[in-house]
Amino acid sequence: MEAQGLHIETTPREGEPIVSAGRPDPCIVVLFGATGDLAQRKLFPALFELQRSGLLPEHFGLVAFSRSAQDDDAFRAQVKEGLQRFARTQPLDEAAWEHFASRLECISGGYDDPAAFARLRERLEATEKRQGTGGNQLYYLATPASTFPTLLKGLAGAGLLPREEQPGQKPWRRLVIEKPFGRDLETARELNRNLASVLDERQIFRIDHYLGKETVQNLLVFRFANTIFEPLWNRNYVDHVEITAAETLGMEGGRGRFYDETGVIRDMVQNHLLQVLALCAMEPPTSFGAEDIRDEKNKVFRALRSVEGGEVGSHVVVGQYQGFREEQGVAKDSRTPTYVAMRMNVDNWRWKGVPFYLRAGKKLSKRVTEVSIHFKPVPISLFSTSDACQRLEPNVLRLRIQPQEGIALSFESKVPGEDVSIAGVTMDFAYAESFRKPVPEAYERLLLDCMRGNATLFARKDSVEQAWAYVTPILQALESGVGGPIHTYAPGSAGPDAAAAMLSKEGRRWTVLK
Structure with a gap:
């Protein structure tokens, strides 16, 4: 038998938070795999919700790196279509969308093409000046694990992933990788060796939405x-x-x-x-x-x-x-x-x-x-x-x-x-x-923590x-x-x-x- 009338009272404690989350740093998010299922169902809805709630940095941009050629307008239309299906708050807030859309750009190229990464570098320099992001860049690999070595090589070859020499270094470069982190112990070690050859461990964010x-x-x-x-x-x-x-x-x-x-x-x-x-x-x-x-x-x-x-x-x-x-x-x-x-x-x-x-x-x-x-x-x-x-x-x-x-x-x-x-x-x-x-979606919190540099x-x-x-x-x-x-x-x-x-x-x- 189910009883009715259970009363639960919550009493927030006064004073400053025990651990303050802090504001995320200005940055550009560079998203690989932007047309994939994860990006459409989770990443763009999370970023849009952060935009709608005023939690994204004031100076922010997103550059999608796609293997299929499309211009910025076509890319934005695709993102909006996904948000109309998967965004947490419906119907879509049009004013928030217009602001969010103005921050979205797309560049196409092959993952194994050095010229494409050179174009990406040029685009990021232009976006940085336009959005005022101060050189901070967050690279998100929402792609199959088999592409990680190729992408790391391309980014490093273009000088886009300099190693952090000391904690708190600015401007910063960080890399987010999705699971699976290998298929077994040996492939996980190999992936970690590849990452360590380019980046300091402080720059690597292995994301687990749980x-x-x-x-x-x-x-x-x-x-x-x-x-x-x-x-x-x-x-x-x-x-x-x-x-x-x-x-x-x-x-x-x-x-x-x-x-x-x-x-x-x-x-x-x-x-x-x-x-x-x-x-x-x-x-x-x-x-x-x-x-x-x-x-x-x-x-x-x-x-x-x-x-x-x-x-x-x-x-x-x-x-x-x-x-x-x-x-x-x-x-x-x-x-x-x-x-x-x-x-x-x-x-x-x-x-x-x-x-x-x-x-x-x-x-x-x-x-x-x-x-x-x-x-x-x-x-x-x-x-x-x-x-x-x-x-x-x-x-x-x-x-x-x-x-x-x-x-x-x-x-x-x-x-x-x-x-x-x-x-x-x-x-x-x-x-x-x-x-x-x-209750915020998990990716909303995790994306903000990447921008804050909080690896907890x-x-x-x-x-x-x-x-x-x-x-x-x-x-x-x-x-x-x-x-x-x-x-x-x-x-x-x-x-x-x-x-x-x-x-x-x-x-x-x-x-x-x-």
Whole structure:
């Protein structure tokens, strides 16, 4: 039964922010892959929303580098068409659009053509004078990872990516790259070597949109600003941690070929879910500074207990939804998993013996991404019958990342009346409703942080390689067949039965997807 009338009161604290975001620097964004799906669905809508909200720098420009020839007007028309479909606020604010459109330009050329990069340099010099951006340039590679070396060579060859010699150097040059950061440990190391040959690590922003979500950011405040939770956040009180990323969609949008080459572990686990796990499991940082937080996250990756060879079958369950092999672009004999469930261990003082269960999949019964902290059951029942003891459920704290970002806490309570009857109670709040303000899209926050030079929410070189060091042996075992079979599951289900069996052997169960 669902109770009505729950009242949640929010009380903003007086005074200056604990950490001030600061204004973004004037800059030009140079966007590669501007006609692609990511740019149309996420990047341009995020930049437009920042324009509409007055958060973009006053002196700002965007130059799109496209392999297909088109003039500025045709490019702007294409961007506007995408905004009319994907912008967060509708209908489109025409005044904001006119201002935004005046900042958009396009240049065409081949990624392997030095002359095209020379033209780009000339265009940037003209744009800088016209927009007054002070020489700051942010290069965004919204392109397949296979193009990164070619683009780096072209930019460096044209003198567009000088290495930063000291922190805070102005004017600055920064590079944003999208996942995947390699396909395995060796390709990730090779990519990092390519980046390091051109840029200092401070100039590289490896973007992971999950880290821009409000609930993920709030993990740090929730843990370290509340004494009622942080003392319980360890092996003494936590039974297990569950991280779920379930999607109802399959290969819509022509993603079949990409996904068949990538799979759920590379697409979701190596980056998104391991980053979320690190924020859940990390020790308190010495400050909210970017490097202090990233240092603590990397310690978690180093503490992950490795799983290799024949061990993989008892720690990892992979599945493929029925009909995946019939999707456009997917091989008829594909062994690419669309679902994974994993049992992981963080071998440090805080978490020794506490399993972390991760699951992610396509074509499941519900769309939800959340972290569930399952606390240990009461050690002994105070009630006289074993039946009452069986009805008690352990407390669960759920951190909902999407949809409707928020936090829920479940606990046991007495039902009003003469008898002592027990009921579960869930206290739930959603950010947008409780704070009465819309929750920004992740890319809005992350793009601003790139312009500010704040790397807190971005993956660092060592963390990327540590995550791949954990995942690569699992991928090798699964792809060679020694890591167990690929189970099939029905679209719209909770995934393969083997995933539920993995937990039931330990007396636990997944949160029901309903």
